Amino acid sequence: MADVPMEYGLILAAILFLLGLTGVLVRRNIIFILASIEIMLSAAGLAFVVAGAHWGMADGQVMVIFILAVAAAEVSVGLALALRFRRLFGTLDIDAADRLRDR
Amino acid sequence: MNVAFYIAGGVAVVSTFMVITRAHAIHALLYLVVSFLSLALVFYVLGAPFVAALQVIIYAGAIMVLFLFAVMLLNLGREARAQEREWLRLRAWIGPSILAAVLLAELVYLAAGGGAGAAGLPAPASIIVGPKEVGASLFGTYLLGVELASILLLAGLVGAHRLTREEE
Numbered sequence: 001m002a003d004v005p006m007e008y009g010l011i012l013a014a015i016l017f018l019l020g021l022t023g024v025l026v027r028r029n030i031i032f033i034l035a036s037i038e039i040m041l042s043a044a045g046l047a048f049v050v051a052g053a054h055w056g057m058a059d060g061q062v063m064v065i066f067i068l069a070v071a072a073a074e075v076s077v078g079l080a081l082a083l084r085f086r087r088l089f090g091t092l093d094i095d096a097a098d099r100l101r102d103r
Numbered sequence: 104m105n106v107a108f109y110i111a112g113g114v115a116v117v118s119t120f121m122v123i124t125r126a127h128a129i130h131a132l133l134y135l136v137v138s139f140l141s142l143a144l145v146f147y148v149l150g151a152p153f154v155a156a157l158q159v160i161i162y163a164g165a166i167m168v169l170f171l172f173a174v175m176l177l178n179l180g181r182e183a184r185a186q187e188r189e190w191l192r193l194r195a196w197i198g199p200s201i202l203a204a205v206l207l208a209e210l211v212y213l214a215a216g217g218g219a220g221a222a223g224l225p226a227p228a229s230i231i232v233g234p235k236e237v238g239a240s241l242f243g244t245y246l247l248g249v250e251l252a253s254i255l256l257l258a259g260l261v262g263a264h265r266l267t268r269e270e271e
Contacts, residue, residue, distance in 0.1 A: 004108045004148070009108075012115065012145070019116070019120055031177070034170075035131060036122070039123075042138075042162060046145065046146070049145075049151050056232065057232070061237045062237060062248075064157070066245075068162070069256060071166065075170070076260070076262075076263040077266065079169060079170070080264075080267045081266055083173065086177050
């Protein structure tokens, strides 16, 4: 859309990315951290779409499709890890896994 | 059309803020669905209808179903029934419903051709990059990337299967 200034789209993407980053830093539950990572990925996709719309190129949308593939792979492995984590530690608090070796 | 962008963007920011501040996983996931839907509307307004459809199908559809399955697998046991009752309370779904209703009103407005040319398409000044260009670019210039993405998805599939297998 030519009549939305590019800056506004990028500002929206930046706000969403910052909200996702805040979520990763603040929350301690694995499910919320994964959801926040999804928000950050889709905010990056929004930046690509805004740039693609600004120059009228298809490349931005192609990048969003790759981001979708990465997000799908990431969330499937991440949720599998969450199930494993729950079985191992009995909780979803990520601070329970603050050691590299068995306690 | 500008107004549509600002409303959808505002809904996206509000629902994303609600995602990271909710204590209850299901409440957060409901707001996350609304956030993805509003982003899809932003994509549509920006002249990227193909990616908007993909956003609804893959993010708001497939990935959210994956999240819901994980939450349900993780919440086995006696607290499940109390949680079920909690989910049916008005407080759980009224906020996402209001935000989704705003998006629906906007979608109806856009689909009815409001704020656009007479043809019902987005305003004539805009550049719409349709599925045809995206497909030609995806399977032309970026063919190697498609192959890499398929390997990545296969690795994700194998990894998820290996990680969730019961140890014998």
